[in-house]
Amino acid sequence: MTERSHLSSPRLSGNLRRQPKQQRGKARVERILDAAAAIFDEMGYEAATTHHIAARAGTAIGSLYQFFPDKASIFKAMELRHTERVKAFWDKVDVPRMVQLPLRVMMHTLLIAAIELFEQPVSRVVFIQFYMTRDIFQSIDDSMTQDAINFLATLLEGRNPALPKNQCQLLAEVCVHSSNAVILAALRTHDLKHRQRLLQQNEDLLVSYLEPHLGKNTSKDVMNVMICPHCQSSQLSKNGYRRGKQCYLCKTCGKQFVQPSAQ
Template sequence: MTDHSHLSRTLRRQPKQQRGKKRVEKILDAAATVFDQVGYEAATTHQIAAQAGTAVGSLYQYFLDKAAIFKAMELRHTERVKAFWAQMSTPEIIQLPLRQMIHALVTAAAELFEQPVSRIVFVQFYTAREIFQSIDESMTQEAIDFLASLLHQRNLALSEARCSLLAEVCVHSSNAVILSALRNPDLAHRQQLMHQIEDLLVSYLGPHIGDSRVENVMNVMICPHCQSSQVNKNGFRRGKQCYLCKDCGKQFLETVCPG
């Protein structure tokens, strides 16, 4: 998914040059600032244009009204979140020691919410749900599914139901702390709250996907035919994870792996 794939569909006019694309991004960031300062209801397109340093006529070239701007912000945030999930779903991240893995997740999330558009969209979702046009509760469920997948990959012995339950607790508790952090004007305290998420998740998940658990998973992920550890996931069969050995080319299910 490119950074402009879905957003481009909401624009009245497609920016063809880099200058136009930068102007659209500037308008979205300006809108985030204005919504933060005066609220969505009180904000006007003239205020947004002034904050962006552009004429209101230029704003209307791309956006029909304030609602269209906010919808574009929703789509921009969604694209960034999905890019974040893809970035965090690599074996290099999943197989890190637990503290390092959680640190990578929390750090990437903090960087995501440093962007004005994502910060405001996240806060507004919990304070003014009625203005949203594309984001709904299904995105929270996607976040739970994303984390549940990571948990299962770290400990294949955990059932899907257990992974989903653990992930649900992690997502909802993390979102509550993130919301508190993003609404706090004190940057230092905001950073402290984000760091507490790391401690919270490490403590909660340690008994289920701690480093000893990862060692067991690594033993499982060995080809039973040639004993190679160079294996890739290759879909599911009969409800079990299937692997493909890169060395011998044979496939196997997790239930027949040694360990």
Template sequence: MTNDSYLSTNKSTDGLRRQPRQKRGKDRVEKILEAAAAVFDEVGYEAATTHQIAAKAGTAVGSLYQFFPDKASIFNTMELRHTERVKAMWAQTDVEAIVSLPLRQMIDLLVKAISQLFENPVSRVMFIQFYTNRQVFQSIDESMTQEAINFLADILQHRNPLLNDLQLSLISEVCVHSSNAVILSALRNSDLQRRQMLAQEIEDLLVAYLEPYVGDTVGNKLHDVMKVMICPHCYSKQVSKNGLRRGKQCYLCKDCRKQFVT
């Protein structure tokens, strides 16, 4: 019986041939994934081999095969690890707490979360490969970009309820795609340049672009507008109170019949 007899023999749903149950096995899997990230970054997916990955991880190729049947399964597991980290980053963002902050402070918190995400070598390589070698992906597609757009649109809607759905979609799409372009450039640079671009350039870009829509002065004007109760969807003044939601007053527009919260 080998040292890895504690592994499950059931087929994994995340690219793994066997799921490690003990810490030693889990650590070995993570080491293989980080080694694969380094190899894919150095030579590209097509040129990479499982022998190179095993050597980089400091393990025998036979040990690698106990967890992964081939290179594609390693890549697929990296995809899912990255997806898990992105979802966790979104879930940990307290939208109601950050929307009341000054614009630059709000963007700073979001950008720091993104920067921390890309400190992980697997996430860095997944992002670069998605824009340079998309055909090898099995799990990640454009839906993740759309989820990011929807996530930002929700934040902007909370910050300025007067923005309609089309405005929210277009503004968020510009923010996400422009940020992704900077991130891609940053991840291809040295550590120092990468951190500078992720920490400052994206923040400056987003603050400058978003200021007219959700800036601090816009927030003050919005507060004054909401006092006279204008529907943020059709701009009608024919609104009435419609109960409370999470302690906030809800309103119903008599013209377009849509609800909104102040």
């Protein structure tokens, strides 16, 4: 889903005071939302003002008010944009294929896709603020977390049908809550090396926790189960080696990635 499609979303359109018709107006709304993400990230929601946001967006305060009546409406638009991105994230996951992956590959794929989602400026701020200043939210609540738990529980049940549903639900709940805590810490640090260490430890933690219940389920032919962590496509080609690991090129999105270890 492109940024432009978010502007044409009925939910986001309904949140705007005036719907931009020209490309210039659409671009201005995008700049305002991105600027708001940066300001909320730096100053916090309470200290931020519409004047701060307009200045960061490089637009007059009057132009901002043409689209948004106040700071709360800007944040609500950010919520709705994030919600659309999360929906697109879930829609593109191929569940039947995902459950066939080796456990580490499955968790690596899910976590990489989630991190790419949350690293987008608006989604990053919405995710952080949900745990820091929850009372400012108008659209997002705990149901989004519950959706993630239910989704992971479905994957776990598909991987091991012998596990009772209530156990799958409990395992998924622990994974989602603990993973969110680590991702939150990773997103808040400005030390990129430390962020990568946290994210790797997050993957190791989840794999170690789930392995006794699911097994490694390692396939002998990785190409038969490998999928692109960026777009979930299985249309891949081998693309040399990097630091002793097989590299792949996705024929669908054109991105490269390194095969995660199936420990």
